[in-house]
Amino acid sequence: MTPVPHAVPSENDTIFAAPVITGTSGDEATDILFQSLIDVCRRHQPELERVLRGEANISELTPELMARALQVQGIWFQLLSIAEENTAMRRRRHTESTRGRAEVKGTFANVLAQAVEAGIPAHELHALLKELRIRPTLTAHPTEAKRVTMLEKLRRIYLVLRELELPRWTERERNALVADLRDQIELIWMTGELQLEKTTVVREVSWGLHFFDESLFETLPEVLYSLEETLAEYYPDERFEVPAFFQFGSWIGGDRDGNPFVTSAVTRTTLKRNARASMRRYRTRLMDLGRRLSITERALPTSEGFKAELAERLAASGDGDAIAGRNPGEPYRQFLTCVLGKLDATIERNKEEPVVLPGPFYTNADDLIDDLKALERGLDGAGCRSLAVNMVRPVRRMVEIFRFSTVRLDLRENSTRTTNTLREMWALSNDAKPDDAPDVASRAWRDWLSSELATPRTPTLPPRNLKELSEDAQETIATFALVAEMRAQIDREAFGAFILSMTRSVNDILGAYLLAKEAGCFLDGAGVEICQLPIVPLFETIEDLREGPAIMRELLAIPVVRRSTRWQGEVQEVMIGYSDSNKDGGYFASNWELYKAQAKLTEVGRQAGVPIAFFHGRGGSVSRGGAPTARAIAAQPPGSIRGRYRVTDQGEIVSFKYSNRGTAAYQMELTASSVFEHALMSERETPRSSRNEFDDALEALSGASRATYGQLISNEHLVTYFQHASPLEELSLLNIGSRPARRFGARSLSDLRAIPWVFAWAQNRHIITGWYGIGSALKNFIEVRGEVGEALLRRMFEESKVLRLVLDEVEKTLRMVDLSIAREYATLCPDQTAVDTIFPMIEAEYALTCEMALRASRGKEIAERYPAFRERLAQRLPVINQVSREQVELLRRFRAETDEARREDDIKPPLLLSINCIANGFGATG
Template structure:
């Protein structure tokens, strides 16, 4: 397929949007949009100072109401272009396979074929698959600027647009599809994309459930089907079985770090909503199977086990027994499915009562857990296979079993996250008035570990001896009590990990284990250890990443912790924070510190005989660890990805990946195949690390961090520049999420600004510097004009996936930057003398970084090796520029203190919409 088809689809959607503008928005809005669109396109073809001034004058003369609609028009155009590109990529993959028979690079077929060709036999493939666990974790980080209503409208446009790809359509039918598309775009135009209020945590939970309902319930079984087909193709029908390897996690309703709105009650509500969602999906699927499995016992030999289960069901449901017997006298599968539905509906009624605050009626006949549900599905499957209907058992029925194996009755494993200091203060209160314990907070680390180990091993609780706790401590205790309750109520698998942000010491982990022990989640019963909690320390800053070996050595060397870890499956999860480490020390130092940390913790886990799972806290942008998932997994150190990986899916990434079924299947596939390839070293020797490459990266990391810290921490006026030359303060007014943009709203320091807001603000002003600043200086200083050093870097780029992925991702951010536009944002700064110095530093480093990357990669321009992405960004560039100029004009007016508050507020609505629109054009926020 050629880009010409994509351009034609973008042009069609843009033309239909133009029709809507003309008929619905009025001539003034349409003419302004067209003048800005054609004018800035002309400027991109050829510089014209007079035209540029004319366009600036047009923007300045537009009233707030007109500007709102102009901004909305560009925002919708970007959404339509995104739809066209997403659908084009899906169609290209399908056509490539259909016409040439060649699977696309990261497909299951291509991956299994390559592993088979590289000598991975059936036994080793089974070992690999048995260890596989791909776990995307949905978070509510406030970077998604689209309302759920808008996502639904865009999905309808996507589905309607796909109909135009049908070659059987006649001209009249094609015109009817276009007319429906126009109607869908008109609905979108009349749907407000800006939230009327800041979303609450419950809204964020609903937003997360949307993606399961809209795509994932369909995508997950399809993903398994494609995996099974690929395995059969290369390993035969029965030699290798594909287990259910997909899991989903969620922080939505569990992430309380810095978010006071996430309480224990909210966590309970979120878990019940998740359980209700998956129960309803099972009822829907059971109803479909009920229509399908009309087999008669007079024509089929039904298994005795199924018949026995029907007798047990009839005894438990006497009110249904006679009805199903009369309705389906010779259709045992329909009788069985009706009983199964009754059990599920009892579970639903119980959840609905709990969510409404009512006492649930007796529901003892419901499924106690997903294992009982799966057992009934297996009974049906085995019976079908027994009378020759194996194909049916392996289709729709198998799809439902896959859902049950993946989602259970909990839907997604809820991770709980809290900052380490909260636990330290709570534990200090536990010990405060217990005789002989002293002041816990003043104890050195070795004494803390000793005291915590002793307390964890005690059978009695410390809580009765503790005085009345503070509200903060009570809330901390409540979270663990909530976890214990919900494990009993929803599922023992309802929770994933307890994540400790800002983990600085091993005692931070043992503090959580002690609090878990107090809630009955861990400890000793009658002398026997047990542990029903998984604790994941999160290492976020550069300093923490450099201490990971010392902290984890102390933790895994603690006999109390190791005993409990063994009871929890001997699997230690460690979370790595990309966002804060990058904000802290820059992209080069962050990336390399994360790489080295993985090597250290992997070696440490092997020495201690502990299984390791790494949890990557990635964001959507390169400055927060973003980039293509498949390549990102392959870029991890060889031998550190041991079959399992967790990756956060944050903010706008959720809608880009999972709003449409077709893309959801693709994203789950590329993540799973990347994990499969990276895990091959479980059955094959891993390539040795290259000390010479590492030595170069050590030097680049040190130089890059030095340049970045000098710029962000030592440059006079830097923070004033950041606050004034970006819309950071205005971003905080957007109704994006329930989490504040600062850890401490009275603290303007770099440390206080959340990484999301840090990246979001720099991206809006087209600096994008968190994703690249320091790399150019690092490369230039290490090369030092020595040809041999350039050749070394070029060799690293060709041969080392980590280094290639790093430079490839940074190219994307450099391409999204625009120094001419950034200079205009710099003009907003009050102290222009300082602003000029700071902007010159940005521009010089930008030019240096572009030049160095091009020389190392050996290409004439950025993204030369990724033409699809290059064309996508180029397609947006001329449409982003008018939005940036509109935003600049609005920032000037909104910040003008000479205007009365009423006058300034008139410009706020279009200003906030411009932030949304620029984010849509860049396809990322934070």
């Protein structure tokens, strides 16, 4: 018998019957939000109240009202997410209050309590802290569908809900808060939710900085302080030095892979905006310190050491007498006035059109850190240690974390672009044409790269005349040239790394080193010793992941690479891609190949004496590597993290994690504590014998899954079916990112970016990217190995973190699939042969995957282990299902309409709102 993962609408359901949304959830926050939305409906368009209550026939609405109906449904999803975030935060606080911090999963206290119980000695923690490097990296793809102005209003709603939890309010005050909340919802109602034009990279930069201004500048230092407190509690006899191990990276304004709008000029602007964002926050904090530190020498004598520090700063300011005169007898205010003067000058120098002020300025964040340390010493030396620790040190820790760059900006480019630039350079050196260059995989090409890297740059050997290169090649080298220039001008940590996507060989990586040398990124003038910019290969497809260990083994034997990695922190970073490997081989094979690649690369690094750290290119959806943070980290190969962890936070995941301070603090602590736990525990857990047995089984399952998936994506009818039975082409009309949907303008499925591939399959409710092929793999495994194999599967379900993570996420995805709706999307395909070929394949594999997932888990219902997930989804599915059906009809009308004005004005707006609404409902775009 095939299990039914969830109820589907009956045949009597009309396509445009509105879903039922009630305001009786049992959760006060949800009920208040629902009633407030109803009130706003009544005020502006009372007929839409019936839509919210499930009493309207949406097919009878005018195009304008249909668009409004879709908007109000999307608003409800966003309000529901806020209520759920508020509830989750409240539950964590309740657990901490009633049972203690150690009982809250994902906290430092929880992990360190386990460490003490396991007898882990303090020296291991000391060693881990020295190696600890965590860097979530914000990317703008897929860009959050919500505009910054919308994010600000949603944050205000969250804050009002938090205020309403407090018992201190009178009825009058409480009513005022509810009125404020209703006003914010009304403002959302009247604010355009869709981007009316294609967003720009500069807007994406502003979007990213919004989260730092709202939460991250203040909360991240608190997270580090929380770790210090917790270490002192669980290891009271030890004194730990907690470095600024948690920092943020960004691709916004630096990722030019397939995005022609990210130029070196845009990257320069991005760096300056990032710099000013951090400096302005420091200025605000320093101004506050100046107001508070009104200590006079009459009340508290100043130490001789601080007097000397102050005299030095006053003399250097060029305005010392005036500063002393404004705050006579107040040494700490005088000192801070000097600091603020230098910071103001630094801010002015980092404007797009810099203004150079007379007087000193900071050349990098280290100088400001030194000034703040001097202030701490001065207060401490005067007997005010508490003021130094509680007032000055938090500001200093903030500067240590964010420096003068806010984020460490990565540059990313693909190997096709870098290779084309190198061919032009070769042609320039050899008086030939780029097409005459040796094959990039040949020994001759390697010899040329090696020779160029080894040749010193001297006055008798000037750089090539780059003006003879094409515009594209000049732009590529100009991007590298920014590194040395902006590190010197802004901050030594303004950049993170250069990510080389589509890395296929050692030659690709050496080519990036040569471009860095050509642009002046080497520390030595001759350009032969050390590259200051980490070059990070990105292995994306399954084939690339399999080749990765051999590539890195060869690369790490090359002297210039060894010298550079030693200077860069004695580690070589490797990025692994979840999206393209999924598109290439399906969900199971992708996860297994990523796991194997990490295990093998870790061993390569160990043998080479150069530890390899991994940068995980995860997206928001399960199909692109999205998974619960703690479990995703726990499922990495033993010993593969060792305290170093980078991961992309993409699009809507950024706002989910970092919009509000309480949630942001928890998410950052969750990430850090999970890295802690993996580093301390992973090699102490599963015995090697079991790991070998499990690995053999996972290899078999992966192969069978990929074979089934491959039969689908290689089918000659799939492209036709996918393009017509999903809103694939229409996604480009939704202005949620600055990048094109395809690389190099090609129109083939193989060149389609992974994001729209996943996005479109989610919109049409097939969601094959999160489960297809796994049912066949499990069935084949049991048929081949019999009862012994089934028993092994069940044991692995309990003991293998890799298999358990995969099957858990598969079951969650299966609950979101709805084949009755998918069948309606299939009617959009004019090629009946394609429909009759592809849909039955999907239908059969879906039924088999449901059946086999339950057989492996011994469950009775799909995702029964996750009641909270099922409850959240159940609140959303009635509306999502309705909007999906509306979208089918809108796609049909949009594609058939010949009147361009009607198509653009009447059909396109509700169609785009339907895409946005479904994405909001599921909480992920791509």
